[in-house]
Amino acid sequence: MKKQAVSKTKRNAAQSRRLFYCLIPFIILCFLFSYFPLHGWIYSFYDYKPPLSLSQCDFVGLKWFKTLFANKTQVAQMIQVMKNTFAMSLLGIATSILPAAFAIFLNEIKCKWFKNLVQTLTTLPNFISWVLVYSVAFSLFTDSGMVNTVLQNMGIITTPIKFLDSDAHTYLWMTLWSMWKGLGWGAIMYLAAIAGIDQELYEAAKVDGANRFQLIKNITVPALAPTFFVLLMMSVANFLNNGMDQYYVFQNAFNKEHIQVLDLYVYNIGMTGSSLSLATAISMLKSIVSVTLLAIVNFVSKKTRGASII
Amino acid sequence: MEAVVKKHHKKMKSGDVAFSIINYLVFIIITLICVYPFYYMIINTISNNELSANGVINFLPKGIHLGNYIQVLSLNGLPMAALISVARTVIGTVCAVLASAFLGFLFTQEELWHRKFWYRFFVITMYFNAGIIPMFITMRTLHLTNTFWVYILPAIVQPFSIIMVKTYVESMPKSLQEAAEIDGAGILTIFWKIILPTAKPILATVAIWAAVAQWNSFQDTLIYITDQKLYSLQYLLYTYINQASSLAAMVRNTGTVSAAMLASQQTPTSIRMTVSVIVVLPILFVYPIFQRFFVSGIMIGSVKG
Numbered sequence: 272m273k274k275q276a277v278s279k280t281k282r283n284a285a286q287s288r289r290l291f292y293c294l295i296p297f298i299i300l301c302f303l304f305s306y307f308p309l310h311g312w313i314y315s316f317y318d319y320k321p322p323l324s325l326s327q328c329d330f331v332g333l334k335w336f337k338t339l340f341a342n343k344t345q346v347a348q349m350i351q352v353m354k355n356t357f358a359m360s361l362l363g364i365a366t367s368i369l370p371a372a373f374a375i376f377l378n379e380i381k382c383k384w385f386k387n388l389v390q391t392l393t394t395l396p397n398f399i400s401w402v403l404v405y406s407v408a409f410s411l412f413t414d415s416g417m418v419n420t421v422l423q424n425m426g427i428i429t430t431p432i433k434f435l436d437s438d439a440h441t442y443l444w445m446t447l448w449s450m451w452k453g454l455g456w457g458a459i460m461y462l463a464a465i466a467g468i469d470q471e472l473y474e475a476a477k478v479d480g481a482n483r484f485q486l487i488k489n490i491t492v493p494a495l496a497p498t499f500f501v502l503l504m505m506s507v508a509n510f511l512n513n514g515m516d517q518y519y520v521f522q523n524a525f526n527k528e529h530i531q532v533l534d535l536y537v538y539n540i541g542m543t544g545s546s547l548s549l550a551t552a553i554s555m556l557k558s559i560v561s562v563t564l565l566a567i568v569n570f571v572s573k574k575t576r577g578a579s580i581i
Numbered sequence: 582m583e584a585v586v587k588k589h590h591k592k593m594k595s596g597d598v599a600f601s602i603i604n605y606l607v608f609i610i611i612t613l614i615c616v617y618p619f620y621y622m623i624i625n626t627i628s629n630n631e632l633s634a635n636g637v638i639n640f641l642p643k644g645i646h647l648g649n650y651i652q653v654l655s656l657n658g659l660p661m662a663a664l665i666s667v668a669r670t671v672i673g674t675v676c677a678v679l680a681s682a683f684l685g686f687l688f689t690q691e692e693l694w695h696r697k698f699w700y701r702f703f704v705i706t707m708y709f710n711a712g713i714i715p716m717f718i719t720m721r722t723l724h725l726t727n728t729f730w731v732y733i734l735p736a737i738v739q740p741f742s743i744i745m746v747k748t749y750v751e752s753m754p755k756s757l758q759e760a761a762e763i764d765g766a767g768i769l770t771i772f773w774k775i776i777l778p779t780a781k782p783i784l785a786t787v788a789i790w791a792a793v794a795q796w797n798s799f800q801d802t803l804i805y806i807t808d809q810k811l812y813s814l815q816y817l818l819y820t821y822i823n824q825a826s827s828l829a830a831m832v833r834n835t836g837t838v839s840a841a842m843l844a845s846q847q848t849p850t851s852i853r854m855t856v857s858v859i860v861v862l863p864i865l866f867v868y869p870i871f872q873r874f875f876v877s878g879i880m881i882g883s884v885k886g
Contacts, residue, residue, distance in 0.1 A: 419636070
């Protein structure tokens with residue numbers, strides 16, 4: 272009896288090791304591409320000049336962090352970049368109500384094939400890259416693009432409007448493009464939440480004489496609130512992470528001042544500009560702030576609804 | 582009394598009808614806004630290029646020809662970029678699916694040494710990243726810049742897909758695996774013969790997401806690749822948009838186009854749009870067919886949230 276138990280633990284230990292051996296290659300991959308890159312943060316404490324190796328470069332301590340707050344032109348630039356980042360993020364949060372509205376109103380349509388068609392076609396733009404979105408924008412809004420020719424033919428304008436090569440309403444345009452790409456897709460989660468609502472609730476309310484808008488207000492909207500809240504929390508946590516693809520493809524000499532969000536700024540000064548070290552310092556600060564934001568948001572979520580978001 | 586009820590009912594009905602009409606109209610407009618740009622690009626690539634360059638083609642194609650596609654395919658670098666994009670999509674997807682399936686399965690095995698710790702080790706990587714400059718330095722240290730593998734290796738371990746597979750495997754009956762163990766099957770046999778076939782639905786979701794991410798990826802080429810032979814289609818398209826005029830000249834100068842064929846002569850617009858259509862076509866075909874897998878991906882995600 273005892274012998275059997277021993278052999279079983281032995282077998283388990285062997286199995287445990289065998290399973291772990293299978294895991295090792297993936298641990299290496301995960302370490303190399305997720306943890307190991309963090310060592311790059313030390314470059315922010317050096318004056319790194321790319322062809323040289325790190326040991327040949329000067330250790331400058333907190334010089335780059337001080338530059339961020341002391342050097343006047345640098346401070347002005349940072350303020351502009353932060354303004355852009357905040358503007359884009361706030362506009363994103365402000366428009367995050369629209370996918371919910373989209374779902375609510377789409378749900379009011381009873382014709383099933385129409386509903387499916389709308390859902391399929393409006394989610395399509397979400398699956399093309401930002402490069403393609405830019406190509407679409409370019410095709411429609413250049414001088415000989417569809418928008419300018421139609422406006423000219425109708426006699427509304429005489430010379431083509433420069434939509435892309437200008438800094439007019441940059442925030443608004445960027446928000447509109449992300450809505451074009453993301454509205455239909457954003458609605459899908461809400462549509463699922465609506466599909467999960469107990470139909471008897473609606474029936475009961477109808478018997479009580481509730482009209483369409485009362486049904487929406489008293490049943491649908493409260494059912495969507497948790498989903499909305501989670502997504503809102505996530506966008507607060509990602510406040511500084513606008514990503515750079517969208518802004519990179521749309522940036523040009525004209526709109527640079529207002530389109531440079533933090534992620535793009537880091538790329539611009541690091542990869543095309545002069546200082547890898549300064550860029551690393553900024554992105555390191557950004558990462559720390561982001562993780563802190565995520566922790567705070569998660570804490571708030573735990574306190575207010577008893578469930579974490581991560 | 583009855584009349585009042587009836588009147589009220591009627592009034593509500595007409596209000597309802599008005600609401601429905603407006604609702605339908607709004608959704609038709611939104612849908613058109615989403616679809617029209619694709620349609621616009623496609624009709625312009627198959628229309629007479631002179632008309633297209635003058636911005637005449639807005640609603641219907643005129644002077645249909647396929648010259649643009651034939652010409653663009655002979656553009657320097659395009660077939661190579663297409664090959665790179667297809668290769669990274671296929672290899673990257675296969676690797677990501679197998680790795681997610683295997684890891685998701687491993688993390689359901691309670692005997693695994695320090696299972697909880699290693700699971701967290703993988704999952705937590707979703708919430709931080711070192712930033713593009715440290716990533717670039719890392720790739721250079723590993724000698725991965727300007728190699729094809731920079732597209733594949735970092736994308737093999739996908740924490741979110743691992744979570745999805747793990748959740749799915751946990752919901753499968755344990756008896757399947759136990760029966761195989763009694764028959765003497767090893768861990769790899771169980772994975773290959775039992776887990777892979779039964780987890781197909783979730784793996785389809787993982788695959789479709791990985792494939793779209795690979796096909797659409799643009800940033801990695803921008804940051805890690807300077808060798809033109811390794812450009813992906815997306816990146817090539819970006820460079821085309823920015824230098825379309827010089828490219829049109831290049832195509833014209835290859836001499837294959839005679840003056841009589843002016844209508845099909847390449848213009849900056851036609852080149853850019855043709856390449857765009859080539860890049861977007863796979864998505865246009867694949868998406869409606871596999872839509873349910875895309876949707877089930879986000880549903881599983883929202884359950885977690």
